[in-house]
Amino acid sequence: MKQxxxxxxxxxxxxxxxxxxxxxxxxxxxxxxxxQFFTLRVSxxxxxxxxxxxxxxxxxxxxxxxxxIYQIRGGATRLLSEMASGSxxxxxxxxxxxxxxxxxxxxxxxxxGGIGLGPxxxxxQSLFAAGRAxxxxxxxxxxxxxxxxxxxxxxxxxxxxxSSGFEGTPVDWIAHNLPPGRARLYGCGPLPxxxxxxxxxxxxxxxxxxxxxxxxxxxxxxxxxxxxxxADGSGYVRACADGPVFEAAEIDWRRR
Amino acid sequence: MRPELGLxxxxxxxxxxxxxxxxxxxxxxxxxxxxxxxxxxxLFTKAVTLEPRxxxxxxxxxxxxxxxxxxxxxxxxxxxxxxARKLPALREMRCAVFVNVAGASEDEYLEVLERxxxxxxxxxxxPRSGATPRSGATPRSGATPRSGxxxxxxxxxxxxxxHGGLAFGTDPAxxxxxxxxxxDRTSRPLVVKLTPNVTDIAEIARAAEAGGxxxxxxxNTLVGMVIDLGxxxxxxxxxxxxxxxxxxxxxxxxxxxxxxxAVRIPVIGLGGISRAEDxxxxxxxxxxxxxxxxxxxxxxxxxxxxxEGIAAxxxxxxxxxxxxxxxxxxxxxxx
Numbered sequence: 021m022k023q024x025x026x027x028x029x030x031x032x033x034x035x036x037x038x039x040x041x042x043x044x045x046x047x048x049x050x051x052x053x054x055x056q057f058f059t060l061r062v063s064x065x066x067x068x069x070x071x072x073x074x075x076x077x078x079x080x081x082x083x084x085x086x087x088x089i090y091q092i093r094g095g096a097t098r099l100l101s102e103m104a105s106g107s108x109x110x111x112x113x114x115x116x117x118x119x120x121x122x123x124x125x126x127x128x129x130x131x132x133g134g135i136g137l138g139p140x141x142x143x144x145q146s147l148f149a150a151g152r153a154x155x156x157x158x159x160x161x162x163x164x165x166x167x168x169x170x171x172x173x174x175x176x177x178x179x180x181x182x183s184s185g186f187e188g189t190p191v192d193w194i195a196h197n198l199p200p201g202r203a204r205l206y207g208c209g210p211l212p213x214x215x216x217x218x219x220x221x222x223x224x225x226x227x228x229x230x231x232x233x234x235x236x237x238x239x240x241x242x243x244x245x246x247x248x249x250x251a252d253g254s255g256y257v258r259a260c261a262d263g264p265v266f267e268a269a270e271i272d273w274r275r276r
Numbered sequence: 277m278r279p280e281l282g283l284x285x286x287x288x289x290x291x292x293x294x295x296x297x298x299x300x301x302x303x304x305x306x307x308x309x310x311x312x313x314x315x316x317x318x319l320f321t322k323a324v325t326l327e328p329r330x331x332x333x334x335x336x337x338x339x340x341x342x343x344x345x346x347x348x349x350x351x352x353x354x355x356x357x358x359x360a361r362k363l364p365a366l367r368e369m370r371c372a373v374f375v376n377v378a379g380a381s382e383d384e385y386l387e388v389l390e391r392x393x394x395x396x397x398x399x400x401x402x403p404r405s406g407a408t409p410r411s412g413a414t415p416r417s418g419a420t421p422r423s424g425x426x427x428x429x430x431x432x433x434x435x436x437x438x439h440g441g442l443a444f445g446t447d448p449a450x451x452x453x454x455x456x457x458x459x460d461r462t463s464r465p466l467v468v469k470l471t472p473n474v475t476d477i478a479e480i481a482r483a484a485e486a487g488g489x490x491x492x493x494x495x496n497t498l499v500g501m502v503i504d505l506g507x508x509x510x511x512x513x514x515x516x517x518x519x520x521x522x523x524x525x526x527x528x529x530x531x532x533x534x535x536x537x538a539v540r541i542p543v544i545g546l547g548g549i550s551r552a553e554d555x556x557x558x559x560x561x562x563x564x565x566x567x568x569x570x571x572x573x574x575x576x577x578x579x580x581x582x583x584e585g586i587a588a589x590x591x592x593x594x595x596x597x598x599x600x601x602x603x604x605x606x607x608x609x610x611x
Contacts, residue, residue: 021309023576061574066342066522066550069574112310112576235337237344237573240310242302244322244351245337255330256351261306275333 021115021240022049028107029085031100034167035160037092038135039101040077043111045086050114052076052086054143055231055265058113059239060100068096070237071112073260075139075208089138089169115239116264119143119206119229121150126204126227128154131190131217133209137167139231140208144172157190159209191216204229211273218268228268234259249275279590280597281583283317283564285542286465286490288426290317290372290565293598294555294583297546297569298323298376298429298469299348303362304369310576314370316583320467320493320567321366323378323431326388328354338502338511343521343548344570345500347514350378350431355388359395366424373424374467378431382454389428389458396423398464427465429493430458445471445496448483455487465490467544470535472524473499477531478538485539493544493567494535495528521570522548529561536562536602550578552585559586559601 030042045052052058059071074088092101103109119139122128128147130140137158147154156175160166163184166177177185178193186193191213194205207217208231221228236246241261248259249272257263257270281292295318301307303321313319331351338345353361366373375392379385432445432454445451451468458466468484470477472495481492497518502511510516528547536543545563549555550571558566568579586598595601 023310068339069342069521069570070339070344071574110575235335235339237337237346237570238300238306240306240576242306242322243300243337243346243573244331244348245346247331247334247336247351249333256334 021113022046023110023112024049025108026111028103028105028109030105031103034089034169035165038089038165038167039092040087040089040169041074041100042085042087043109045079045084046111047084049111051081052079052114052142053118054146055119055139055229056114056116057139057239057264058086058088058111058115060112061110062096062099062103068094068099070096071239072096072100073115073236073239075142075231075264076114077138077141078145079142089135089141089167091135112239116260117262119231119265122147122152122204123227125202127202128152129194129198129203129205130154130156131194131205131207131209131213132156132158133190133207133213134160134165136207136209136213136231137169138208140206141169141171143206148172154206157193159190159193159213189213189216191220195220200224203227205268207231214268215273218271218273221268229265230268230271230273231264232259232266232271233264236260279587279595281317281587281590283542283598285427285467285544285565287463288372288465292317292583293559293565293586294579295320295371295374295544295565295567296572296579297567298431300569300572303358303366304373305365307572307576311572312580316371316579317565318372318374318426319366319369320374320429321362321376322352323350323376324352324355324358324388324392325350325378325380326355326384326391328352328357333513335512336517338517340500340502340519340521341523343519343523344573345502345512345517345519346497347512347517349514355391359391363395363424367422369422369424372426374427374429374465375425376429376431376469382450382457385430385454386457386461389461392425392428393462393464396425398423398462425464427467427490428458428462429467429469430455430489431469431496432471445469445480446474448479451480452483452487455484455489459488467491467493469496470494470531471496472527472531472547478534481535481539481543485541489541491542491544491564492535492539493546494563495524495531495547498524498527520547522550522554524548525554525557529557532558532563533561549582550574552582552589555582555586556589556601559598560605562602562605564599564602
């Protein structure tokens with residue numbers, strides 16, 4: 021973990037309002053693992069004030085570069101989208117707990133909802149490298165929101181409106197098409213999708229590692245701001261330092 | 277001339293006037309890879325209560341213009357786990373450690389303090405902590421082992437807990453009584469943290485001084501609220517929260533200006549400090565030291581730059597001692 025100044029290498033539109041950001045990476049900060057994230061300070065002024073978290077969507081160790089995909093949602097991501105190649109940006113990372121590796125005999129199935137695709141792309145990259153070819157199932161609202169980004173071979177695309185691929189959500193697709201047997205679901209996406217994925221995994225006896233999202237201020241476990249409720253009712257965990265990846269049964273995904 | 281940055285809070289010598297604010301730096305370990313804490317004057321820990329507290333339900337944080345609103349609810353492991361799990365690392369700190377104490381009743385504050393006194397016996401040695409910005413960390417003087425507790429900051433003003441906290445922080449008679457009771461139980465420096473959510477903060481500061489406080493820190497967060505128009509719900513689960521960051525800096529500076537003219541004990545200024553210029557406004561207003569809080573979330577290294585900037589400014593002004601800065605404040609124009 022380190023705070024350093026990186027260079028924006030590319031900031032391209034992959035589907036409105038989504039962008040793919042590529043940054044130089046200071047190797048002395050440590051090697052990012054799938055599921056981990058970094059934070060960016062997008063302005064040296066006080067508004068927007070807080071750093072914003074982004075999951076790694078790719079890591080190129082040879083050239084020491086990272087990527088993240090993000091959605092323009094508010095002022096901070098709007099400012100970020102306007103940063104040209106060559107700009108300097110304040111980076112802090114890598115942060116958080118990564119995705120666990122699939123156990124022996126577990127088939128890795130990656131379910132991404134919308135912009136939640138990001139960390140799953142990096143996970144897929146590393147699973148392929150380890151010879152554990154994953155199945156990626158991506159859900160988007162409609163064909164017009166399909167990002168222009170290379171998906172792993174054999175990926176399944178789902179659309180809410182049926183304008184492309186399977187009509188329905190990645191959870192629907194998995195419920196209908198994934199054969200019984202040992203599997204580990206990896207999920208990242210909107211909270212209702214994660215709740216549905218957790219319920220499905222529990223019902224079918226699949227392991228599930230889900231990446232949560234929550235507002236955070238520090239990103240390193242100090243501020244206690246990014247609380248998520250534990251499933252057993254015994255208080256909260258921190259999305260930044262205890263997560264962002266949790267085993268599905270650890271968290272009450274229906275409460276926020 | 278190299279400026280002297282050190283100062284005293286009660287019997288304790290701080291190497292310099294820059295501290296890290298309670299609730300923004302955990303118990304010191306979270307930021308250890310990112311911030312050279314040993315170069316700073318003091319660390320004010322996350323609040324400790326008698327029993328563990330889970331804290332408030334999420335969402336606990338929302339960003340505001342040049343600020344943030346939080347409602348953490350004093351989430352902490354409780355005194356027993358603090359002593360077992362957090363204190364050992366605090367003993368390794370070279371900067372002064374002020375343990376922030378919170379409670380829901382007078383008895384709770386007293387018991388937390390007594391438990392800390394028992395767990396960290398007072399050696400009587402006043403640690404000369406931290407270091408000047410240029411020389412790197414200075415080894416601690418002598419071989420006396422550190423207790424991990426150099427002083428206490430009494431959190432009388434948390435806006436996010438229903439009992440205690442803010443309720444205590446607004447009644448001068450209660451503050452004086454509680455401060456005196458704490459004073460009777462420790463010879464370590466006692467810093468009382470003040471809330472700006474009162475009509476007359478100077479009156480509260482005088483009560484703390486009368487009760488025997490060695491310093492006051494001012495200010496805690498301001499009560500605020502954000503409503504999400506999409507859902508028509510408050511953005512925070514507790515509806516209101518505490519506002520911090522650059523947005524509250526002018527309020528904090530004004531409070532320090534008032535309080536430092538009402539009491540003789542040192543005032544520690546905080547609220548929206550992330551640059552040396554911010555800290556110097558507080559010092560000119562009458563604060564003897566400052567704390568960096570929300571600024572650390574935004575830029576973990578900023579407390580160190582604040583310290584370096586204060587030293588550089590003093591050198592440029594030809595100032596010998598940090599406590600001389602307050603005397604430089606001019607009258608408002610036209611007066």
